[in-house]
Each structure stands twice: as structure tokens, then as C-alpha cells.
Amino acid sequence: MIKSSSCFFPNNILKLFLSLIIVCSSNFSFAAGEKISYPQLKWSFSGILGTFDRASQQRGLQVYKEVCSGCHGMRLLAYRNLKSIGYNDDEIKAFAAENSVNTINDDGEVVERPARPSDKFVSPYPNDKAARAANGGAYPPDLSLIVKARPDGANYLHALLTGYVDAPAEKKVPDGMYYNKYYSGNLIGMPQPLYDDGVEYADGTKATPDQMAKDVTAFLAWASEPEMEDRKQLGISVMLFLLLLTALSYFAMKQIWAPIKNQ
Amino acid sequence: MSKSKFKNPVVKWIDHRLPVFSFMDHELNHYPTPKNLNYFWNFGSLAGFALVTMIVTGIVLSMNYTAHVDYAFDSVERIMRDVNHGWLIRYIHMNGASFFFIVVYIHIFRGLYYGSYKAPRELLWILGVLILLLMMATAFMGYVLPWGQMSFWGATVITNLFSAIPLIGESIVTWLWGGFSVDNSTLNRFFSLHFVLPFVIVGVVILHLVALHRFGSNNPIGIDVKGTQDTVPFSPYYTIKDLFGLSVFLSFFAAAVFFFPNFMGHPDNYIEANPMVTPAHIVPEWYFLPFYAILRAIPDKLGGVLFMFGAIAVLFILPWLDRSPVRSSQFRPIFKVFFWILLLDCILLGYLGAMPAEGIYVILSRIATAYYFFHFLILFPLLPYIEKTKPLPISISEPILGGGSPASAFAMREKK
Numbered sequence: 001m002i003k004s005s006s007c008f009f010p011n012n013i014l015k016l017f018l019s020l021i022i023v024c025s026s027n028f029s030f031a032a033g034e035k036i037s038y039p040q041l042k043w044s045f046s047g048i049l050g051t052f053d054r055a056s057q058q059r060g061l062q063v064y065k066e067v068c069s070g071c072h073g074m075r076l077l078a079y080r081n082l083k084s085i086g087y088n089d090d091e092i093k094a095f096a097a098e099n100s101v102n103t104i105n106d107d108g109e110v111v112e113r114p115a116r117p118s119d120k121f122v123s124p125y126p127n128d129k130a131a132r133a134a135n136g137g138a139y140p141p142d143l144s145l146i147v148k149a150r151p152d153g154a155n156y157l158h159a160l161l162t163g164y165v166d167a168p169a170e171k172k173v174p175d176g177m178y179y180n181k182y183y184s185g186n187l188i189g190m191p192q193p194l195y196d197d198g199v200e201y202a203d204g205t206k207a208t209p210d211q212m213a214k215d216v217t218a219f220l221a222w223a224s225e226p227e228m229e230d231r232k233q234l235g236i237s238v239m240l241f242l243l244l245l246t247a248l249s250y251f252a253m254k255q256i257w258a259p260i261k262n263q
Numbered sequence: 264m265s266k267s268k269f270k271n272p273v274v275k276w277i278d279h280r281l282p283v284f285s286f287m288d289h290e291l292n293h294y295p296t297p298k299n300l301n302y303f304w305n306f307g308s309l310a311g312f313a314l315v316t317m318i319v320t321g322i323v324l325s326m327n328y329t330a331h332v333d334y335a336f337d338s339v340e341r342i343m344r345d346v347n348h349g350w351l352i353r354y355i356h357m358n359g360a361s362f363f364f365i366v367v368y369i370h371i372f373r374g375l376y377y378g379s380y381k382a383p384r385e386l387l388w389i390l391g392v393l394i395l396l397l398m399m400a401t402a403f404m405g406y407v408l409p410w411g412q413m414s415f416w417g418a419t420v421i422t423n424l425f426s427a428i429p430l431i432g433e434s435i436v437t438w439l440w441g442g443f444s445v446d447n448s449t450l451n452r453f454f455s456l457h458f459v460l461p462f463v464i465v466g467v468v469i470l471h472l473v474a475l476h477r478f479g480s481n482n483p484i485g486i487d488v489k490g491t492q493d494t495v496p497f498s499p500y501y502t503i504k505d506l507f508g509l510s511v512f513l514s515f516f517a518a519a520v521f522f523f524p525n526f527m528g529h530p531d532n533y534i535e536a537n538p539m540v541t542p543a544h545i546v547p548e549w550y551f552l553p554f555y556a557i558l559r560a561i562p563d564k565l566g567g568v569l570f571m572f573g574a575i576a577v578l579f580i581l582p583w584l585d586r587s588p589v590r591s592s593q594f595r596p597i598f599k600v601f602f603w604i605l606l607l608d609c610i611l612l613g614y615l616g617a618m619p620a621e622g623i624y625v626i627l628s629r630i631a632t633a634y635y636f637f638h639f640l641i642l643f644p645l646l647p648y649i650e651k652t653k654p655l656p657i658s659i660s661e662p663i664l665g666g667g668s669p670a671s672a673f674a675m676r677e678k679k
Binding site: 145231234260 | 344350495504
């Protein structure tokens with residue numbers, strides 16, 4: 001684009017305009033004013049061609065189920081969605097049936113039935129107030145969008161889950177609060193969730209806190225953007241088409257304009 | 264109108280009674296356009312394309328959206344997760360807003376650089392500023408609809424600005440909200456207005472085009488078209504050039520939609536609105552940041568609001584602030600330098616708008632705001648008295664043919 005403009009217009013002006021776009025749009029990354037920096041990991045799903053690691057996602061689902069789901073809901077995710085991380089219909093049916101949901105029977109009474117694949121993930125608490133009351137006033141946020149809802153979400157989440165260290169001597173940690181070096185203000189209401197062998201992985205992977213944090217982050221990243229793989233794949237085709245269209249229209253333009261330019 | 268213009272008998276029959284084909288033939292096909300337009304003249308048609316894209320995707324989104332505080336957030340997530348290609352439609356709409364503003368801002372700065380607002384195109388310019396204002400209102404209300412944290416708190420901050428109006432301010436804010444806080448009635452009316460305003464924009468765009476076609480496009484050297492030797496018919500010359508520009512634009516746009524869809528958004532908007540929890544920093548969308556910086560630069564609330572709206576208001580009277588008869592910056596050496604300073608000033612304001620309002624940022628915002636108004640209100644009127652403009656070419660075709668005055672010929676070569 002810059003090269004082809006040279007016949008019409010000065011390069012430097014175009015470059016300045018392009019940098020205007022870049023400067024304007026890059027404001028946001030630091031707009032939130034976060035000062036804590038997290039370890040930057042290499043995720044399989046980052047980058048233009050990145051995809052999710054199925055095995056890691058499935059381990060992450062196990063961590064979510066056995067560790068997180070006691071307090072955190074995933075209300076936007078349905079059991080049927082688990083098909084796209086590699087489970088079959090029977091497995092999903094069985095997984096859903098471990099939970100129960102309220103329904104109204106023909107006599108108008110509220111009764112429980114096992115959850116179905118079409119149901120959304122059952123939240124651990126009936127409402128926000130119950131969630132707060134059970135957790136000393138701290139609300140355990142729903143995790144459906146957590147990776148998208150935090151700046152640098154995947155790295156942040158992994159850091160937070162592995163960021164429990166002993167508080168420095170001068171820092172007073174009140175009852176019901178825990179010290180986390182990556183949490184804003186360092187005092188968090190969530191106790192350390194991940195310990196060595198906190199879960200037992202079926203595939204034999206060693207369940208270190210770091211490994212579990214990576215796996216559950218991979219699972220939650222997918223839950224935030226279940227369309228990501230489709231999106232990137234379609235994106236590649238669209239970009240190839242557009243590059244071709246750009247090239248063709250460029251040469252067509254050059255040919256049409258040739259008599260005018262050569263006058 | 265010659266009878267033999269159209270060969271197809273149906274077209275001929277219709278055109279004789281309703282001359283739409285003659286109209287299109289005249290305005291889109293033969294329409295004489297200066298032959299020296301550079302790529303910055305692509306941005307008008309790109310803005311039109313962006314507007315249509317926003318309307319089409321917006322109508323589809325509205326079929327799946329629920330304008331209620333309890334359901335809005337989840338209905339958007341349902342679009343993202345369960346509606347077929349809903350994520351694509353929403354990401355096009357979401358990023359389309361940003362790209363619409365990028366295109367329009369470049370379009371505006373092109374007008375500033377080449378003096379496109381000067382006689383006889385004053386109304387063309389004013390209609391353009393009106394479109395900008397309508398776009399801002401539409402974009403602001405659209406950002407509220409997903410009912411995330413930034414939606415809610417952005418709406419609260421911006422609507423509260425009206426409370427700065429003396430005496431009746433508080434009542435106006437209650438009236439805007441339809442209640443005593445940003446709530447369901449606010450969301451409903453914003454949805455309604457967000458749906459209808461784009462069609463108002465279409466109306467003003469049509470007027471903008473009518474005004475444009477009255478005298479035709481300005482051009483990089485800013486002198487009037489002297490005759491047919493200076494122009495080419497719009498089609499095929501500018502239809503193909505616009506198609507090329509569109510392909511390049513779409514490549515950037517698609518890259519954002521498919522690979523970085525949330526780059527220009529704010530993570531907090533994926534947290535459902537909660538009136539009990541205020542985000543640490545309430546930041547508007549990037550395209551409002553320069554105006555947000557001006558708002559916060561003024562220590563007085565009413566003053567801040569007046570200066571913020573004043574930043575747009577000066578654009579309305581721009582054709583009468585700049586009295587120089589020379590349009591293009593290419594022949595205005597001092598004006599040209601200040602143009603780049605103004606552009607950098609606006610970028611600086613945008614940066615400052617994203618920063619917290621404290622310390623050095625406040626001081627810089629005040630300096631940048633002062634410069635913005637100095638540029639339009641003092642520099643523009645005074646410059647013609649001190650600036651010695653370069654000699655203008657005799658006609659558009661001469662510098663292209665290489666037969667212009669030596670000075671202008673060199674000026675053109677330098678640019679290459």
C-alpha cells in the first residue's frame with residue numbers, strides 16, 4: 001500500500017497517518033493502569049494460527065470440576081458445548097447428569113431432575129447473595145468470560161493461580177484474606193486453590209500447581225472464546241481472498257489509468 | 264436527455280418516466296472528477312461502505328438482541344455463542360465502529376490539509392461535521408447496549424455531563440435517563456435511538472453527496488477544475504481506484520475482525536454491568552479519547568463540557584475562520600507545518616484521554632487543549648496576514664503534464 005502510493009502521494013504523510021491509527025488504537029493496552037507484570041507464557045491458542053490443546057483443555061475441565069466449581073459458576077457455557085473440546089455425546093450426557101436442575105412438574109411442584117446436555121452449567125449457588133454469604137462477603141466471579149474480561153487474561157489467570165506466597169513481614173493479612181503477589185492490592189478473598197496432586201489426571205500428567213493452572217486457563221480461554229478456532233480458520237481464507245482481490249484490483253487500476261498517466 | 268442513451272427497452276421505458284438510470288449514469292458514471300486525486304480521496308467512499316456495513320450487521324444483531332437490563336448482556340453472549348456466525352456479525356459491527364471512525368478521521372484531516380472546507384464547499388463541510396456529531400451520538404449509545412461495566416459507567420459519566428448545565432441540568436439528566444439512574448428505561452431509549460440515528464446519518468450523507476456533486480471534488484493542488492482536460496469520468500477511473508482502496512481497507516478490517524477482535528475494546532465490558540461496583544478507570548472508546556481529554560483538562564465541570572462541545576463547534580465555523588484563498592497546504596508553507604502540529608496535538612490528546620487524570624497528564628492535557636483552540640480560533644484567522652503562499656499552478660493538467668511553473672513542478676517531484 002505504501003509502495004503503490006508513491007505515484008500519487010508522499011510516503012511520509014501516509015506513514016504518519018498509519019502511525020496515527022496504530023498510536024490511537026494501542027492506547028488501550030495500558031489504559032487500565034495495571035502496574036503488576038505477570039510471567040508471559042507461550043499459549044498454544046495465542047497467535048494468528050493458534051489452536052487449543054485438547055488434552056490440556058480436558059485436564060482443565062477436570063480442574064474446574066474438582067477445584068473451582070465448588071465456588072465459581074460458568075453460567076454461559078452449556079454441557080453440549082463440551083463436544084468441541086473432544087467429548088462424545090454419551091460422555092457429555094453422563095457429565096451433565098452428575099448435576100441436577102430445578103424444574104416444575106405437571107402438578108406445579110418444583111422438583112429436581114438430572115441436568116441434560118442442553119442445560120447450562122449449573123452454578124454452585126442459587127444467587128449472588130448466597131455466593132457472597134458462603135464466602136465471607138467476597139463474590140466468586142462467574143468464569144464463563146474470565147479470560148476475556150481481564151487484561152492479558154490468560155497470563156493473568158495463570159499468574160494469579162500460582163501467585164500465593166508468604167506475605168512479607170510488614171504486610172498484615174486480615175482473617176479471611178490471603179496474600180497473592182499478582183492480585184491488585186495483594187489481598188485476595190480466594191484461598192490458594194491449587195496444591196500438588198490436588199487432582200489426579202487420568203493421562204498421567206503430573207498435577208503440579210503450575211500444570212493445573214495452565215490446564216484450567218486453557219479450558220477457561222476456550223470457554224471465553226469458543227468460536228476462536230473457527231474464527232481464525234475462516235480468517236485465513238478471507239485474508240487470502242482479500243490479498244488476491246487487492247492484487248487484481250491494483251493491476252486493473254494500473255491498466256485503466258495507464259493512458260491518463262502517460263498523457 | 265438523449266433518447267438513445269439506453270439500449271435495453273425496459274430501462275428505456277422506466278427511465279423516460281422515472282429518470283433514475285439517467286441520474287445514476289450522470290452521477291456515478293460520467294461524473295467528471297479531477298484526475299489528480301490521491302489515495303486520501305478514497306476515504307469518502309470507504310466511510311460510505313462502513314456506514315452500510317454497520318447498518319446491515321446492526322439490523323441482523325437487533326434481531327437477536329434483548330434491550331433489557333436483565334437480559335442484554337446474556338443476549339449478546341448468546342449471539343456470540345449460539346447464533347450461527349453470530350460472533351462474526353457482532354465482531355464486524357464492534358470493530359466496524361472503530362474502523363468507521365478511523366476512516367472518517369482520516370477523511371476529515373484530508374479536508375483540513377487540502378482546504379476542502381473553503382468556498383464553495385462550506386455546506387459540504389458543515390454537513391460532514393454534522394455527520395461526525397451524529398456518528399458520535401450513535402456510537403456512544405451503541406456502546407451502552409451490551410450492558411457491560413464500561414457500557415454502564417460510560418453512560419453514567421457522559422449523561423451526567425448534562426448536569427453541569429446551570430439550573431435545569433439535574434432535571435435534564437433525569438429526563439435523559441427516564442428515571443433516577445442509568446437503568447432499564449435508559450437502555451431502552453438508547454437502543455431505540457441507536458437503531459434510528461444511522462438512518463438519519465444516511466439522510467445527511469445524501470445531502471453531503473448532493474453538495475459534493477454541485478462543485479465536484481476538491482483536489483490535492485486545491486485549484487478549480489478549468490475544463491474537461493482536468494477531469495476524468497468517475498467510472499471506470501475512480502470506481503476501480505475505490506475498489507482497490509476498498510480491498511486494502513477490507514484487508515486491515517478483516518485482520519482485526521478475525522485475529523484481534525477485542526484489541527480496540529475494553530476487557531471490563533465482558534463483565535456484566537453492576538451499579539454497585541465502579542471500575543478503577545472509566546475509559547471511553549478510543550475515538551472519544553481526544554474529546555475526553557479536553558473535558559478533563561478544564562478544572563470546572565461546566566467549562567469542561569463547553570470546551571468539549573466547543574472542540575466540535577469550531578469545526579462548524581471553520582470555513583469562516585480560515586480566510587486564506589489558497590486551499591491546498593502544498594502552497595501554504597506555514598499552514599502545512601501547523602497542520603502536522605495539530606495532528607500530533609490530537610494524537611497527544613487521545614493518548615492523554617486514556618491516562619488517569621493526575622500529575623503531568625493534567626498539565627499536558629491543558630497545554631494540548633489550549634493548542635487545539637489556538638490553532639482554530641487564533642492561528643487560522645491570522646495566518647493569511649503573515650503567510651506568503653507559493654505560486655499556484657495554472658491548471659490541474661499542467662503539473663501532471665510537466666508543463667507547470669518550475670516551482671510547482673519541483674514541488675510535485677519532491678513528493679514522489
